[in-house]
Amino acid sequence: MxxxxxxxxxxxxxxxxxxxxxxxxxxxxxxxxxxxxxxxxxxxxxxxxxxxxxxxxxxxxxxxxxxxxxxxxxxxxxxxxxxxxxxxxxxxxxxxxxxxxxxxxxxxxxxxxxxxxxxPFSVLIAAEWPIYGRFGYAPATQVSSYTLFPRLRPDLLTPAETGRVRQVDPSDLDKVAADVFDRARRLRVGQVDRPGAWWPRRLGLDGYRPINHGNAPNYFVHDGPDGPDGVLWWAATRDFELNGDLGAISVGNLTAASDHAYRNLFAYLAGIDVIGEIALDRRPVDEPIQWLLSDGRALRHTGLLDDVWLRLLDVPAALSARAYARPGRLVLDVVDADIGGYAAGRYTLDATEDSAECRPTSESADLRISQRALASTYLGGFTLRQQAIAGGVEELTAGAAARADAMFATALAPWNATGF
Ligand SMILES: CC(C)(COP(=O)(O)OP(=O)(O)OC[C@H]1O[C@@H](n2cnc3c(N)ncnc32)[C@H](O)[C@@H]1OP(=O)(O)O)[C@@H](O)C(=O)NCCC(=O)NCCS
Incomplete structure (x- = not known):
């Protein structure tokens, strides 16, 4: 050493x-x-x-x-x-x-x-599952991959009545992308931002040279009634053949700040001739496109992976920072046996319709909960009852786990669109 x-x-x-x-x-x-x-x-x-x-x-x-x-x-x-x-x-x-x-x-x-x-907390994306638990990190969000087979039905997806998709150069995309993404990321819990030089670095502008591992992407913007509200890029991954064999593309980014943009970007993708497969990675587990397709099975779920891992460093700050799906009061006895032990302690959580306060207490607890179980629940990605089998959740007041799950729930699955 x-x-x-x-x-x-x-x-x-x-x-x-x-x-x-x-x-x-x-x-x-x-x-x-x-x-x-x-x-x-x-x-x-x-x-x-x-x-x-x-x-x-x-x-x-x-x-x-x-x-x-x-x-x-x-x-x-x-x-x-x-x-x-x-x-x-x-x-x-x-x-x-x-x-x-x-x-x-x-x-x-x-x-x-x-x-x-x-x-108040630290996040990461883990290369391997067993590395980070000992440091207190636990899976908090998931990502899915899908393949869309657009040729299964000719009427798979009709565009919205307003809005249009146009192809642009990277420098034109750069003028609108940061703003569109900033609006879109606020629509989901779990989104990590794209700060500083993220866009010029990704697009190869301002003296950066693009870092593409395959074909260079094609870039598109969606214009809605109030201006740009969608950003897309894709790259070809397989050429088509004259014998009728269809090609394939991979979508590197699909960002929609409105439902119209979301629908129209997918309708544009589904309408590209000569391709039979559209690969979509790092997408939400509850990808809404399924509900817009005339045949939902044209979208095949090909993978599911833990994504953002989270470690609570300051329980009162983290729990006071978010809102809750239901008003309620809980006393949590948080056990943190991992390196640093930063979350250990007993806390009250008081949530009303529009505010929440979490602070240290000596009251008797409703739930004894491991920091890792709380971290996995913090963004609404996993419930306490899902995790109870692992032993990190002990009910000291009957029904407390169900109450906590109802409070921590989110209507849409948390999702992070950005690798880091
Ligand atoms: C993962 C990695 C950073 C671990 O570094 P390291 O210096 O060997 O880790 P440490 O010696 O501090 O290990 C601490 C403990 O974690 C365990 N551990 C570390 N990496 C592990 C792994 N990949 N799988 C299982 N256990 C692991 C060690 O066995 C050790 O346990 P012990 O204290 O019970 O003996 C290193 O192996 C690595 O660089 N791997 C390839 C790249 C990678 O995966 N990076 C992570 C990107 S998110």
Whole structure:
């Protein structure tokens, strides 16, 4: 252990060798053009204080970074509210130094830093399920993948009466995309924002070069009665043949700030000639398109995965920040045996129609609940009763779990459209 130094902050001069270490662990090619583009992008948005690494014999062997990202939590009557959270990314420990506690050292420090900054919770997307539970993270949202087979019926999807889809260059998309996304993300709980240079980086503008892993995408905007309200891009993944074999496309992004935009973007996709399959990844588990299709089975559910993992760092702040589906009062005894133990304590939660207050208490508890179970329930993605089988939920007052589930519920499944 002594030959490994955990470093924080990491100066921007180190971006290239730090990312080269990450590339080894994430199986990417440090000689590739894409890697050089990533180095340029990271150099321009580098937060030394929020960046960790570990060095052994002068070489980077581990990486970890966090960002402040805005996450939507439930607001009153189906609306959402913004909370600035700690978002963990770029976690790697080279196999030469694995299982020697390097991740534990870096993440213990970064969670303490998030707690000190006052961020009420931390989020991440896990490469593998078993890594992050010991740090208190638990799955809070899910994503689905689908394939739409548009040729199953000619009348699969009719467009809305207003609105139109037009193809645009990336620079034209950039003029409207941030605003459209900002409105759209507020329609769902669990959305992580796309801050700073996210759009120019993604679109290859302002001196950024695009980072595409397959064909370059085609970009589209939907104009509604009040201006742009939808953004779409897709790339071809299989060519069509003259013998009638149909091609395939993959949708990289479909953002709709209105129901019309949503319907029209899908109607446009379903109407593209010469393709038989449209792959949709990182979509909500309750994708509404099914209800608009003349044959709902033209949409095949191809995958379901845990997505945002959440770790509560400040229970009163996190629980007071969201609204609840029903008014109610609960006393929660939160058990937090994971690294940091930041959520442990007993708290009252008082929720009315439009406000909520959570604070420490010494009253007797209605529910004894693990921090992880509370984290999985916090955005409405999972119920306590679903999780009770795992033993992290103990009812001390009869019916308390059902009451809590009714309060924490959201009408739509939480969904995050943005990788980080
Ligand atoms: C996952 C990874 C960061 C772990 O780093 P590490 O320094 O080996 O982790 P630590 O030594 O601090 O491990 C702490 C504990 O977690 C366990 N653990 C760590 N990674 C694990 C994994 N992938 N599966 C199961 N257990 C794991 C360790 O066994 C250890 O348990 P112990 O204390 O009971 O012995 C590293 O293996 C890695 O970079 N993997 C490939 C890239 C990746 O998956 N990154 C995560 C991106 S979200």
């Amino acid at each position: 002594t030959d490994i130094d955990v470093v924080n902050p990491v100066p921007v001069d180190e971006v290239q060798p730090w990312l080269a270490s990450m590339a080894t662990t994430f199986l990417s090619d440090p000689e590739s053009d894409i890697f050089q583009r990533q180095v340029e992008a990271w150099r321009r948005e580098w937060y030394p204080d929020r960046t960790w690494g570990a060095r052994a014999h002068g070489r980077w062997v581990a990486t970890l970074a966090t960002e402040a990202r805005t996450v939507t939590v439930p607001g009153p009557e189906g609306t959402t509210r913004d909370v600035v959270a700690d978002a963990l990314t770029a976690v790697t420990v080279n196999a030469t130094h694995r299982r020697r506690g390097v991740l534990t050292r870096m993440l213990t420090e970064s969670l303490a830093a998030a707690k000190n900054r006052g961020e």
